[in-house]
Amino acid sequence: MARPRTTARKVEHPEMSEISLQQVLEALVDPVRRMVVSQLTRAGEDMSCGTFDAPVSLSTLTHHFNVLREAGVIRQYYVGTTKMNTLRAVEMEARFPGLLSAVLAASAAERKADAR
Amino acid sequence: MARPRTTARKVEHPEMSEISLQQVLEALVDPVRRMVVSQLTRAGEDMSCGTFDAPVSLSTLTHHFNVLREAGVIRQYYVGTTKMNTLRAVEMEARFPGLLSAVLAASAAERKADAR
DNA sequence: CGACTGTTTCGATCGCGATCGTACTATGGG
DNA sequence: CCCATAGTACGATCGCGATCGAAACAGTCG
Numbered sequence: 621m622a623r624p625r626t627t628a629r630k631v632e633h634p635e636m637s638e639i640s641l642q643q644v645l646e647a648l649v650d651p652v653r654r655m656v657v658s659q660l661t662r663a664g665e666d667m668s669c670g671t672f673d674a675p676v677s678l679s680t681l682t683h684h685f686n687v688l689r690e691a692g693v694i695r696q697y698y699v700g701t702t703k704m705n706t707l708r709a710v711e712m713e714a715r716f717p718g719l720l721s722a723v724l725a726a727s728a729a730e731r732k733a734d735a736r
Numbered sequence: 737m738a739r740p741r742t743t744a745r746k747v748e749h750p751e752m753s754e755i756s757l758q759q760v761l762e763a764l765v766d767p768v769r770r771m772v773v774s775q776l777t778r779a780g781e782d783m784s785c786g787t788f789d790a791p792v793s794l795s796t797l798t799h800h801f802n803v804l805r806e807a808g809v810i811r812q813y814y815v816g817t818t819k820m821n822t823l824r825a826v827e828m829e830a831r832f833p834g835l836l837s838a839v840l841a842a843s844a845a846e847r848k849a850d851a852r
Numbered sequence: 853c854g855a856c857t858g859t860t861t862c863g864a865t866c867g868c869g870a871t872c873g874t875a876c877t878a879t880g881g882g
Numbered sequence: 883c884c885c886a887t888a889g890t891a892c893g894a895t896c897g898c899g900a901t902c903g904a905a906a907c908a909g910t911c912g
Contacts, residue, residue: 718838726832
């Protein structure tokens with residue numbers, strides 16, 4: 621049956637009002653997670669879990685996605701058997717203005733400098 | 737002899753160009769260190785190590801100051817037997833625009849919300 | 853010099869988070 | 883119906899950072 625474009629299988633997300641600075645910083649302090657968030661930003665579109673480029677195993681990556689989601693940084697939803705990821709950029713901006721964007725900018729700047 | 741307004745006793749500080757985002761985030765992820773930085777900001781003037789209000793022992797506090805200094809977030813200098821602390825806000829702003837200020841703003845906002 | 857205050861160093865503890873491999877579950881296609 | 887694919891749950895390991903108390907150290911003042 622060709623219907624389940626977006627399947628039921630639910631994922632829990634925190635309300636933005638429930639999100640703490642502590643959680644967000646803890647989420648962003650890990651280099652692998654910053655890598656994930658950066659790739660998500662650069663892609664400009666939702667990405668499935670498997671398409672990220674990170675130097676860790678898949679099970680570890682799952683863990684990182686959980687941390688990011690529970691911190692409120694990303695939103696996840698299933699499409700069939702694959703799980704998609706989006707940045708909750710707008711909401712984060714409302715909750716902690718300038719924070720996520722500053723980290724992303726700094727991250728990009730450093731990446732550029734390193735490439736030199 | 738009433739002279740040593742600012743004593744010799746040197747303290748090492750990283751150049752701003754040597755500072756990594758990783759270090760700064762690691763410095764700011766600890767609640768006690770954010771507390772220190774917030775107090776420093778609100779005070780608007782240099783503070784001696786002993787005048788901070790934090791729920792840890794003095795020796796632990798020393799450790800936190802070291803981390804903040806090595807990350808480039810604060811600058812320290814001796815005045816006689818006391819050690820003074822300043823935010824390197826301007827330099828941090830140049831290196832990672834918006835980062836420190838966003839964290840401080842978020843921190844302040846949360847403090848206000850909690851007080852409610 | 854000697855007491856006093858402010859800060860540091862040291863060594864030990866202790867808990868938490870990143871990581872992995874393997875076994876498991878859920879979807880969708882043949 | 884069964885297999886392949888995508889991701890997850892679990893349990894174990896392992897290293898690092900926060901914390902402390904006690905002892906050491908540096909100026910300062912009398």
